[in-house]
Amino acid sequence: MLKTHETMKEKEFEAHAVDALRDLLGQVSVVRLKDIELEPSARDPGVDIVAQINVSGKPHTLVCQCKSNGQPRYVRTALLQLRSHVSHLGKDATPILIAPYLSPEGQALCRESETGFLDLAGNARLVFDGVFIERIVENKPRAARRELKSLFKPKSAQILRVMLRSPRRSWRVTDLAEAAAVSLGHVSNVRAAFLDREWARVSPEGLFLSEPDKLLDAWRDAYEPPEGRRVRFYTTLHGSTFDEASLEALRATDNGGQAALASFSAARWLAPYARVSTQYFYADDTGLDRLQALLKLSSASKGENVIITVPKDHGIFRDATEPAPGIICTSLVQTYLDLTTAGERGQEAAEHLRREKMKWN
Numbered sequence: 001m002l003k004t005h006e007t008m009k010e011k012e013f014e015a016h017a018v019d020a021l022r023d024l025l026g027q028v029s030v031v032r033l034k035d036i037e038l039e040p041s042a043r044d045p046g047v048d049i050v051a052q053i054n055v056s057g058k059p060h061t062l063v064c065q066c067k068s069n070g071q072p073r074y075v076r077t078a079l080l081q082l083r084s085h086v087s088h089l090g091k092d093a094t095p096i097l098i099a100p101y102l103s104p105e106g107q108a109l110c111r112e113s114e115t116g117f118l119d120l121a122g123n124a125r126l127v128f129d130g131v132f133i134e135r136i137v138e139n140k141p142r143a144a145r146r147e148l149k150s151l152f153k154p155k156s157a158q159i160l161r162v163m164l165r166s167p168r169r170s171w172r173v174t175d176l177a178e179a180a181a182v183s184l185g186h187v188s189n190v191r192a193a194f195l196d197r198e199w200a201r202v203s204p205e206g207l208f209l210s211e212p213d214k215l216l217d218a219w220r221d222a223y224e225p226p227e228g229r230r231v232r233f234y235t236t237l238h239g240s241t242f243d244e245a246s247l248e249a250l251r252a253t254d255n256g257g258q259a260a261l262a263s264f265s266a267a268r269w270l271a272p273y274a275r276v277s278t279q280y281f282y283a284d285d286t287g288l289d290r291l292q293a294l295l296k297l298s299s300a301s302k303g304e305n306v307i308i309t310v311p312k313d314h315g316i317f318r319d320a321t322e323p324a325p326g327i328i329c330t331s332l333v334q335t336y337l338d339l340t341t342a343g344e345r346g347q348e349a350a351e352h353l354r355r356e357k358m359k360w361n
Contacts, residue, residue, distance in 0.1 A: 009068075010066075010068060013066060013068055013100065013120075014038060014039075014048055014049070014066050015038070016120055017048070017049060017064070017066045017098040017118075017120070018036060018038055018049060020098070020118055020120055021036070021049065021051060021062070021064065021096075021098065021118060022036060024118060024124055024126070024133065025051070025053065027133075028131055028133065030055055030056045030130075030131065031053055031054070031055055031131060032053060032054045033051060033052075033053050034052040034053060034054060034059075035051070035052040036049065036050070036051040036052070037049065037050050037051075046065055046078070046081030046082060046084070046085050047063055047064070047065060047082075047085055048064055048065050048066040048098075049062075049063075049064035049065075049066065049098070050062070050063055050064070051064070055128070055129040055130070055131060056129075056130075058129060059092065060092050060093070060094065060128060060129055061089060061092060061093040061094070062093075062094050062096055062116075062126075062128075063082065063085060063086050063089065063093055063094065063095050063096065064095075064096040064097070064098050065078050065081060065082050065095075065096075065097055065098070066098045066099070067097060067098070067099045068099070068100060069099070069196070070099030070100060070101050070102040070103060070106045070119060071103065071106065071196035071197055071198075072103070072105045072106050072109060072196070072197055072198040073195055073196045073197070073198055074196070075097065075099075075102070075106040075109050075110065076109060076198075078097055079095075079097065079109060079110065079113045079115055082095035082096075082097065082115055083095060083113060083115065094116055094126070094127075094128040095115045095116065096115065096116040096117065096118060096126065097110055097115055097116070097117045097118075098117070098118045098119065099117075099119050099120075100119060100120050100121070100141075101119050101120065101121045101123075101140070101141050101143075101144050102117055102119045102121075102123055103144075103197075105197070105198070105214075107123060107125070107136075110125065111125070114127075116128070121137055121140070121141045121144075122135060122137040123135060123136055123137050145222075148218065148222050149222050149224075151190065151193055151218075151219075151222075152219050152222055152223065154226075154312075154313035154315055155182050155186055155315075156182075156186065156189075156190050157313075157315060158180040158181060158182055158315045158318065158319075159176060159180045159182060159186070159187060159190045160190075160215070160219065160333075161180075161315070161318075161319040161331060161333055161334070162176065162179045162180045162319075163176070163200075163208075163209050163212075164209070164212060164215070164216070164333050165319075165331075167208065167209035167212040167360045168208055168209070168360070169208060170203050170205035170206035170207060170208045171206045171207050171208070172205075172206045172207075173187050173188060173191065173206075173207075175206075176206075176207070181315075181318070191207055194207070194209075194215070197214075197218075198210070198211065199211045199212075199214055199215045199218075209360075212360045213360065216333070216336075216354075216358070219333075219337065220336075220337060220340050223337045223340060223341065225309075225338065225341055226282075226309065226311040226312070226313050226316060227311065227312045227313070228309050228310050228311035228312050228313075229309070229310040230307065230308075230309050230310075231288070231307070231308045231309075231310065232299075232300050232301070232304035232306070232307055233292070233295075233297035233298060233299060233300055233304055233305075233306040233307075233308065234297070234298050234299075234300040234303060234304055234305055234306065235279075235295050235296055235297050235298070235305060235306050236296065237295060237296060242279070242295070245294050245295050245296075246261070246279075246294075246295065247326045247327065248294050249287075249290050249291045249294040249295060250326060250327065250328045251326055256286055257283070257284060257285075257286030257287040257289070257290050258283065258284045258286075258287045258314070258317040259281055259282065259283035259284075259287035259288075259290065259291055259328065260281065260282050260283075260316070260317060260320045260328045260329055260330050261279075261280065261281060261327065261328065261329045261330070262280040262281055262282045262309070262329070262330045262334075262335065262338055263280035263330075263335065263338045263339060263342055263346070264276045264278070264280060264339070264342065264346070264349065265279045265280045265281065265329075266280070266329035266330045266335040266338075267335055267339060267349050267353055269323040269324060269327050269329055270321075270323055270329060270332060270335055270353060270357060271352055271353040271356040271357050273348065273349040273352040273353070274345045274346075274348065274349045276345070277305055278304065278305050278306065278307060279305065279306045279307070280306075280307050280308075280309075280338075281306070281307070281308045281309070282308070282309050282310075282311055282316050282317070282330060283308050283309075283310060284310060284314065284317070285310060288308055288310055291306075291308060316330060316334055319331040319333070319334060332353065332357050332358055333358075335353060336350050336353050336354055336358065337350075339353065
């Protein structure tokens with residue numbers, strides 16, 4: 001039953017693909033559609049649609065393959081099949097890849113292979129016989145945005161943090177699950193998503209990040225600050241007096257509690273760039289009490305100079321770093337992400353941190 005359902009969905013997509021191609025060609029006055037055939041030959045699984053057209057009276061053939069997944073891994077395979085098929089047809093045939101949505105990376109692969117593309121989100125590029133059509137839609141479809149954001153939810157983010165510490169390290173699924181404190185199933189899902197997007201590869205030793213910068217770019221673009229309680233305070237401490245009190249507050253104790261410098265305050269120790277008057281921390285409830293006591297914090301509805309976030313996700317603390325004895329900061333990745341959401345100066349500080357400390361190649 002499942003196989004039949006999947007086949008029906010595939011047929012529906014191909015029908016939409018035919019309509020989209022017909023509409024696109026109809027926008028060009030010099031192109032006249034003579035015939036369009038769905039599944040022209042069962043012997044060639046690489047061709048789903050063949051359109052016969054006239055361009056200013058000259059015959060031309062559009063050879064299309066439909067891919068229900070437009071991620072780079074699948075695009076690359078489809079392009080090889082299309083180019084192989086078209087090579088036997090001569091210069092009067094143009095290959096076209098059609099998908100529900102093609103990511104910018106997928107579109108780039110099509111351009112590199114001189115293959116036209118069309119997706120149901122509205123992106124298109126066709127070049128043949130003096131015809132040039134290009135249309136790029138800025139917004140991703142809701143499903144694509146949802147799928148991408150799911151990669152950066154707390155459980156998945158724990159896997160990303162572990163891998164970004166040492167991108168070239170190869171991981172077995174069981175070892176990665178243990179290091180990230182997540183299930184084997186969760187690691188397998190993230191692994192598949194990375195391979196589909198060609199952010200990772202598999203070596204004989206296991207999975208490693210081949211494109212850590214592309215992964216980080218995607219995380220930055222989709223990043224939302226961690227859910228949690230954000231508390232604003234005022235303190236009279238400053239300079240070395242504040243630093244000494246912070247050192248005491250960040251030190252581990254038998255009573256437990258977790259706290260870490262964050263955002264600009266963490267960047268000051270990791271890669272100094274912009275000094276700001278407000279101090280930033282992440283803390284759990286016990287860590288919050290400790291910070292309040294040792295930093296002499298009082299509540300502030302305005303004029304605050306200390307902001308503490310109590311996150312629901314404690315994975316942030318698992319990835320903390322210690323750039324100087326006793327100074328606990330959020331990791332390079334977490335600090336970078338938080339800075340990117342901290343206004344113009346924060347974005348500048350984020351890029352400085354990335355240039356100075358996050359070079360993986």
